[in-house]
Amino acid sequence: MKKALLLICLLSAPARAELDLHQYFLLEGESRTLVSSPLNPNNTIGLFPDQMARVESRSDLRANAGNFSLLLHPRARGERDRINQLSSSQASLFLQEGYLQWSILENLDLKVGRVQFGWGPAESITPTNWFAPLIQLEPSPRYEQLGIYRAQASWSVGQGFNWIVAQEIGAPRDSWNSKFDTVADTYRERLLTKAEWNWDRSNKIIGVVAGGLQETGGFGLRGGAYGSWNLNDAWQLYADTVFQKRKLESQWLALATAGFRYTFENGAEIRAEGIFNERGYSHGKQKAALELLAANPSLITRAYLLAARENLSGQEYGYLAFRWTNPGFFPSFFQTPSVSFRALHSFTDDSQVVLAYLEGGFLDRFNASLYGGLFNGRDRTELHLLSDNLLGFSLSYSL
Amino acid sequence: MKAISIATRIFLTLALVASQVAFSAASQAAVNPEEILRKADRARGGVSDGLSWGIQMQNSGSSTLIKYEVKVKGNNVLARCQEPARQKGEVFLFNDRNLWVFRPGLKKPVSLSPRQRLTGQAANGDIATTNYARDYTPKLEGEEDVDGQPTYRLFLQAKESNVTYDKIRYWITKKDFLGVKAEFLTLEGAVFKTAQFSYKNSIPVNGKEMPFVSEMKIQDATKKDDTTTIEYAKPKAEKVSDSEFNVNNLVR
Numbered sequence: 001m002k003k004a005l006l007l008i009c010l011l012s013a014p015a016r017a018e019l020d021l022h023q024y025f026l027l028e029g030e031s032r033t034l035v036s037s038p039l040n041p042n043n044t045i046g047l048f049p050d051q052m053a054r055v056e057s058r059s060d061l062r063a064n065a066g067n068f069s070l071l072l073h074p075r076a077r078g079e080r081d082r083i084n085q086l087s088s089s090q091a092s093l094f095l096q097e098g099y100l101q102w103s104i105l106e107n108l109d110l111k112v113g114r115v116q117f118g119w120g121p122a123e124s125i126t127p128t129n130w131f132a133p134l135i136q137l138e139p140s141p142r143y144e145q146l147g148i149y150r151a152q153a154s155w156s157v158g159q160g161f162n163w164i165v166a167q168e169i170g171a172p173r174d175s176w177n178s179k180f181d182t183v184a185d186t187y188r189e190r191l192l193t194k195a196e197w198n199w200d201r202s203n204k205i206i207g208v209v210a211g212g213l214q215e216t217g218g219f220g221l222r223g224g225a226y227g228s229w230n231l232n233d234a235w236q237l238y239a240d241t242v243f244q245k246r247k248l249e250s251q252w253l254a255l256a257t258a259g260f261r262y263t264f265e266n267g268a269e270i271r272a273e274g275i276f277n278e279r280g281y282s283h284g285k286q287k288a289a290l291e292l293l294a295a296n297p298s299l300i301t302r303a304y305l306l307a308a309r310e311n312l313s314g315q316e317y318g319y320l321a322f323r324w325t326n327p328g329f330f331p332s333f334f335q336t337p338s339v340s341f342r343a344l345h346s347f348t349d350d351s352q353v354v355l356a357y358l359e360g361g362f363l364d365r366f367n368a369s370l371y372g373g374l375f376n377g378r379d380r381t382e383l384h385l386l387s388d389n390l391l392g393f394s395l396s397y398s399l
Numbered sequence: 400m401k402a403i404s405i406a407t408r409i410f411l412t413l414a415l416v417a418s419q420v421a422f423s424a425a426s427q428a429a430v431n432p433e434e435i436l437r438k439a440d441r442a443r444g445g446v447s448d449g450l451s452w453g454i455q456m457q458n459s460g461s462s463t464l465i466k467y468e469v470k471v472k473g474n475n476v477l478a479r480c481q482e483p484a485r486q487k488g489e490v491f492l493f494n495d496r497n498l499w500v501f502r503p504g505l506k507k508p509v510s511l512s513p514r515q516r517l518t519g520q521a522a523n524g525d526i527a528t529t530n531y532a533r534d535y536t537p538k539l540e541g542e543e544d545v546d547g548q549p550t551y552r553l554f555l556q557a558k559e560s561n562v563t564y565d566k567i568r569y570w571i572t573k574k575d576f577l578g579v580k581a582e583f584l585t586l587e588g589a590v591f592k593t594a595q596f597s598y599k600n601s602i603p604v605n606g607k608e609m610p611f612v613s614e615m616k617i618q619d620a621t622k623k624d625d626t627t628t629i630e631y632a633k634p635k636a637e638k639v640s641d642s643e644f645n646v647n648n649l650v651r
């Protein structure tokens with residue numbers, strides 16, 4: 001059915017098409033210290049690499065023909081990892097995004113395929129986006145989130161209103177071991193409708209979201225809202241909250257974030273956000289759960305470790321970020337240089353992870369980044385394991 | 400005879416002075432600064448239905464040319480980066496002074512403050528259309544020649560706090576009502592940057608070809624060699640839908 005629909009769309013498109021291609025290559029390398037812990041003794045469960053080297057070809061292709069657009073982001077990756085002193089290599093070909101878009105009317109679009117679409121004012125997490133809410137703690141600045149297969153309709157009224165309905169339509173077929181590194185990226189029959197208003201020249205934004213997804217025990221409902229308010233050029237306040245109810249639960253539990261952004265006269269900005277996860281474990285419950293799992297290692301899988309990292313097992317977090325683009329202290333040959341820091345603190349278990357980045361372009365075709373991470377906390381905490389004593393670099397070249 | 404002659408001379412002198420003052424006042428009253436400003440805006444994008452154009456920006460001391468394909472409507476701008484290669488695919492959306500940036504691979508558009516500039520000396524509002532008549536209260540300060548052209552010199556005071564510049568001194572030619580020079584002032588009235596404009600483009604308006612801005616050269620008032628040049632190419636008046644400037648449609 002999907003192939004037939006795609007064929008009809010392609011055949012009914014005018015013969016003349018506009019093509020736009022951006023091709024670039026990426027070289028990345030990382031090393032990190034892996035700490036042996038009760039949940040991941042000698043890295044036998046997690047099998048995380050302590051050294052990684054990767055080359056990747058990225059193509060961003062858009063073809064427009066009349067009211068139809070085809071967007072494809074294929075990626076070809078070769079990677080060599082060292083895991084527990086053993087080196088291994090792997091190669092993979094996958095689609096980061098790929099969809100067909102039909103502009104039915106000037107303000108009404110339909111997208112079908114693998115789509116990555118995000119919103120929300122907060123930087124750390126977007127609770128109202130249960131397609132992809134994840135905290136952006138992936139170290140590499142070139143990390144790309146993979147799209148999710150969905151059908152999505154978008155209707156806009158001028159600049160000030162937008163309504164989206166999205167339904168997940170299929171499971172990803174990639175090997176999750178190499179690219180899908182979280183169990184969150186499995187087929188969940190996600191359904192979402194979102195309405196967003198902005199006014200006062202986009203200084204005020206509010207959105208409401210409703211829908212749900214398949215969870216343990218059945219289809220869980222979700223509903224929430226987000227908003228941001230620019231007080232002036234310097235200050236912005238924002239919040240994003242969702243209430244979740246699983247099929248087998250009797251109550252609605254909140255996942256919320258609220259924060260502010262302050263921008264200095266020179267363009268540097270700081271953000272501070274608080275995150276509350278009502279479903280997460282309190283300190284006492286987390287301690288008990290971890291001790292139970294550590295006592296029975298057969299219960300622990302790599303999937304669990306990764307899910308724990310992504311799903312915020314604790315309850316309260318603080319997030320702090322600083323970013324400065326075009327600071328004056330960079331050498332003049334750097335183009336659009338920037339320096340940034342991100343830190344996440346878990347109040348539940350008193351652990352922190354800090355990531356730092358230096359980025360810049362040169363010779364109009366190169367982008368280079370140097371990044372590092374440090375973790376601090378009790379060794380039974382798995383949440384930030386991949387960021388301890390991390391040092392990485394990436395270099396991209398655009399044709 | 401001598402006494403009458405002196406009185407006559409005094410009377411004639413006073414009459415002459417009075418007539419000069421009256422003539423000057425009448426001339427001033429005939430010049431409407433709002434109308435002058437409105438006419439000048441048309442040549443810098445004050446077209447209601449929308450415009451598209453290409454923009455090329457270059458900062459002094461840099462060989463990099465930054466090129467955008469731009470759609471504008473009022474104070475909204477959608478700019479897609481074409482060059483340099485490392486920035487190709489980046490999309491910038493200005494809803495008035497609020498800036499959104501989207502780069503391929505990012506999870507979502509990122510909101511930036513108006514304090515974060517696109518590049519160099521250019522403020523984000525410099526690549527948008529100009530609607531000084533809506534945003535500023537003009538006062539006619541005087542007349543003077545700029546590069547041999549007689550101009551009106553206007554002082555513009557922002558009507559609200561959320562515009563790009565709080566105060567502007569603006570020189571508009573008397574013949575064609577083209578803004579040829581501007582000084583941008585701090586809240587205290589000091590000049591912090593200047594700009595000069597060229598009008599080698601034209602667009603059809605109501606069946607007639609009208610001059611349109613082709614270049615804006617912006618210079619830091621204290622560091623004279625710190626300049627940004629914006630060149631505007633292939634301006635085209637076209638109907639641009641408001642939904643093009645909705646952040647949820649940034650990737651289309």
